[in-house]
Amino acid sequence: MRNYSTAVYTTAEIREIEQLAAALPGPPALMEKAGLAAAEVARDRLLIYGRTRVLVLAGPGNNGGDAFAAARHLQAWWFKVTLVFTGQRSTLSSDAQRMLDAWLTAGGKIFSGIPENEKWDMVIDGLFGIGLDHHEGRELAGQYLALVNTVNRMNLPVLALDIPSGLGSDSGQVRGAAIRAAMTVTFIGLKPGLVTHQGPEYCGEILLDDLDLNTLSLREPASWIMDQLLAQTLLPPPRSASSHKGTYGSVGIIGGSTGMMGAALLAGTAALKLGAGRVYLGLIAGKALEVDTTQPELMLRPVHEIFKLDQLSCLVVGPGLGMRPDARFWLSSALESTLPLVLDADALNLIATHSSVANLLRKRKAPSTLTPHPAEAARLLNMDISAIQNDRMAAAANLAKKFNCCAVLKGGGSICAVSGGKRYINTSGNPGLSSAGTGDVLSGIVGALLAQGVSSENALLLAVYLHGAAADILLKQQGGPVGMTASEISNTARNLLNQWVYSPEIH
Ligand SMILES: NC(=O)C1=CN([C@@H]2O[C@H](COP(=O)(O)OP(=O)(O)OC[C@H]3O[C@@H](n4cnc5c(N)ncnc54)[C@H](OP(=O)(O)O)[C@@H]3O)[C@@H](O)[C@H]2O)[C@@H](O)CC1
Ligand SMILES: Nc1ncnc2c1ncn2[C@@H]1O[C@H](COP(=O)(O)OP(=O)(O)O)[C@@H](O)[C@H]1O
Ligand SMILES: [K+]
The missing domain is CATH 3.40.50.10260 (YjeF N-terminal domain)
Known part of the structure; x- marks a missing residue:
């Protein structure tokens, strides 16, 4: 046995x-x-x-x-x-x-x-x-x-x-x-x-x-368990002594409309802490921050400037994006780019409500990754949330098929659907993650791994496992799930990634 x-x-x-x-x-x-x-x-x-x-x-x-x-x-x-x-x-x-x-x-x-x-x-x-x-x-x-x-x-x-x-x-x-x-x-x-x-x-x-x-x-x-053994086969390689920030790629994050700046900052910090060489935030809000003094490494820009950068490795679109026409415009611009994309939150809601935007996604040649929670998945598949939850395996596969991408259907036992109809059910994570901002952190982690050269499927699988495993460590340290915060997930996921890459034998 x-x-x-x-x-x-x-x-x-x-x-x-x-x-x-x-x-x-x-x-x-x-x-x-x-x-x-x-x-x-x-x-x-x-x-x-x-x-x-x-x-x-x-x-x-x-x-x-x-x-x-x-x-x-x-x-x-x-x-x-x-x-x-x-x-x-x-x-x-x-x-x-x-x-x-x-x-x-x-x-x-x-x-x-x-x-x-x-x-x-x-x-x-x-x-x-x-x-x-x-x-x-x-x-x-x-x-x-x-x-x-x-x-x-x-x-x-x-x-x-x-x-x-x-x-x-x-x-x-x-x-x-x-x-x-x-x-x-x-x-x-x-x-x-x-x-x-x-x-x-x-x-x-x-x-x-x-x-x-x-x-x-x-x-x-067609389906597999996503566990630590599998996660540890997907890691980026140890860093070379002669590397520089360009080696680890640049993540662009598009979001942060008025009142939702925190979501973009959380995604940006997660991308930074999980190893991206540079992180740019393209903020939608008219009166956006120019610097985050608690995380001054983040480069905050008006959103149009992100599209002028020539060294981006990928874009994460959605954290705090909002649903206004300018948000839709910038999402469409991202979909028309040849960059790998991570699409979360209101990017998903815009895709669900505008068929022209959904068509841009379907037609993409570069990899796209969707990270919906069950309510977002319900909008994307035009179904009730209960129907999604009643068959999460099918919902995840349908998202990947319908939108020509890889997708994770989030929530306890997150299901990642990748190419060829394959699905992976995640075994890490706990209800400590049920707090605002943890999804933003997940999208930032996926972006960081993409920027470091991990393939889009592996970046999704590794990010989902790592995110949950960080929550599991915090749960043990704190004696329970209550009051776990999204920022703590980024810090702990960083420690875990370092341990797995640099001292895998002791875990
Ligand atoms: N076959 C093999 O080689 C092996 C099988 N193995 C074992 O068999 C199990 C599968 O057996 P199974 O297919 O007979 O189904 P099972 O789970 O016992 O239930 C069916 C019964 O429940 C009834 N029923 C259903 N829903 C109901 C409801 N809501 N409310 C009330 N009743 C309801 C249904 O009634 P019906 O729908 O026909 O009216 C039917 O009578 C499998 O899980 C494993 O344990 C192992 O030994 C390994 C080898
Ligand atoms: N009970 C739970 N068990 C495991 N993971 C959970 C649980 N609740 C939430 N999560 C995870 O937390 C994250 C929440 O994402 P999301 O709902 O998009 O949050 P937000 O939009 O507030 O950032 C997802 O990765 C989800 O899988
Ligand atoms: K039983």
Whole structure:
């Protein structure tokens, strides 16, 4: 059993793998293996310190089949198992029927509801797995809603089989209610719903058991986990002793309209701290600052002057840009340039509201990177925010496809969509990032990496991971997420980037 693999499979892909596995000579007994793996996790991780009593919930599908198998093993190891089955034998698959029969043959009993006045030390959740209906309107209801709420109120450690019941395996969206697990043992491959949207809140620690299938050889996934190992393969190289500021490129930032100057300054400072050789701010506001005395390294210019600079490496357009006609004009000028672009905030809102601007983006030959949060993504794709959140994986891919660019759909478990339909789900970050200005910092970090010669796809992936990892360090240092500020993210991300490039072996 490994703690993590990097491939992420949608429900459709898992079903495909199951079919391919079933067609192998001597098909593997997947449900039996899943049940044994789960029982071992329960025994070795949760039934410790003299804990012996297990409540097992088996639902109406194959997730229930895994639960019967797990219950049988635990009972054979002398644990005291109470099994609640919510389905009917006649509608179970033949595999699950075999597991039910084996449980009964082993002397196991079945309850149709949780017995009253009994106590347990842990719960195994085998109500629903990847077969949970994700269609609108079929939220958990009736006995299932009651069961999930009862288990959550028990305050016992729960081991979820495959995915906490009630959580959409492709979306990470709670379907009315979901089991809050201490641990999730997931089978065959990681699912997006475990790692994006509400998933991380419900899954607890995730353990992957591939059931001895060589999943990568059976099905090449379109999606991957973005973790530190991957991030550390994307770093800019160590600096040469003979380098100069020109070696590390120049970032131009366009934004900072009246009342929103801070956004441009935050993006600029982030670009500076993450290593850009020079940072210019092209400010939209009529009465703009001429110098930021707290960060005098930033070169503040009226916006038109940015377009006269000849040594720019990339442009970040959007932080504090506003929606006025002059903002639209400068955004269009940026889109018509041959520079790599990072488009954030009101640049995205302008693209969403003006088809002529969107067309300029679609026609670009130079790389473009979009960094929307879910509300901006909803405007760009002309959908409701809930529809975006209900299928974040598809939304990220659609943004990249529709606008001929790479894109990150931000929010917990940010999803980066790059060329060839590939997606990466970010595993760093925490709710400390839910404060104004952190998105501006992200766009500045992407710009800094572009200026230092990192490709646009790698700059996006590395920036997203680094930004979240900086927040994770701050959370530990401060003992929690409250009051984390965007400026602190820039400082900590700088330290982290230096550590990874110059002393990678100690992390
Ligand atoms: N196949 C294999 O090789 C392997 C599969 N494995 C395991 O099987 C799991 C997938 O099993 P699965 O496909 O049977 O689906 P599952 O998650 O049990 O749920 C389906 C049941 O739930 C019901 N239902 C759905 N939504 C509902 C709702 N909102 N409210 C109420 N009911 C609802 C649905 O009813 P129906 O829609 O048919 O009316 C049906 O009865 C997978 O996650 C893994 O654990 C492993 O053993 C490895 C090998
Ligand atoms: N709960 C969370 N978990 C992880 N990352 C988060 C969370 N909330 C916000 N973030 C991250 O913080 C950033 C917020 O960006 P955005 O909403 O554009 O902020 P702003 O416009 O105020 O700068 C994004 O990178 C987003 O992924
Ligand atoms: K489950």
